[in-house]
Amino acid sequence: MTDLGSQRLTGRVALVSGGLRGIGLACVERFLAEGAEVVLTDLTAPDGDDVVNTLGRLGQAASYVQANVTSEEDWQRVLDTVTQRHGKLHVLVNNAGIDLTGPVATTSLEDWRKIMGINVDGVFLGVRTFVPLMERSGADVKGGASIINVSSIMGLVGLSEVSGYNASKGAVRLFTKSIALEFAEKKMPIRANSLHPGFVVTPLLKEGFQRWVDKGVAEKTQDLVDMMASKTPIGRLADPAELAGAAFFLASSDSSYMTGAELVIDGGWTAQ
Known part of the structure; x- marks a missing residue:
């Protein structure tokens, strides 16, 4: 657990999809450190070792629901669980995602639909499912409830042989802007911003x-890590906790005047 907690999310409830590892888990840890109660979802069965060990480490303020983000039925089950346990939701982090690489000419329609299903449909379903509860919950919070959709710098700039991933993350970026305007125009107490690691x-x-x-592109994964680090102005790759700090800012009332925006955390990659 991080020791950066200032308890500024005390009394708030957050939901993080894809919360068992990577950026999702880092967000869960940071939100807990800031005083929130956190529900995390992922594909692993509730009795799986990853879930049991993670929940044991995180403590009683964290809970888990197994869910496939492409399933309307699973999202409804998550909503039912959150409503029964907490009766409110102030922060929704749509983080679950996959990648897809390879030339467009050899990308199968099945793979294309799979990445769109998880990276785009999953975000849409999460938002659609929780908007009514978040509207009620956000009424008593400065700046309202907060939706954080995890996009990518690949939602801002292109990269060769990642067209499917580029397209999915670009869709998340503009979907976020559209719902932010929709909620603002309807005077709904919900902000929506995208995070671009x-x-x-x-x-x-x-x-x-x-x-x-x-x-055969490289001999080992570390070679690719080193190559990407060398191409990043700051000279290294990010730690998930650095993204969690940005997510905390978007979740908190510190970002109360921020909606429809892109928060880019990329070590200077897109500044080039």
């Missing part, structure tokens, strides 16, 4: 790099 040392990144190694 650069290259972060997470299991997802390592798995993606391993696929490139398997294709």
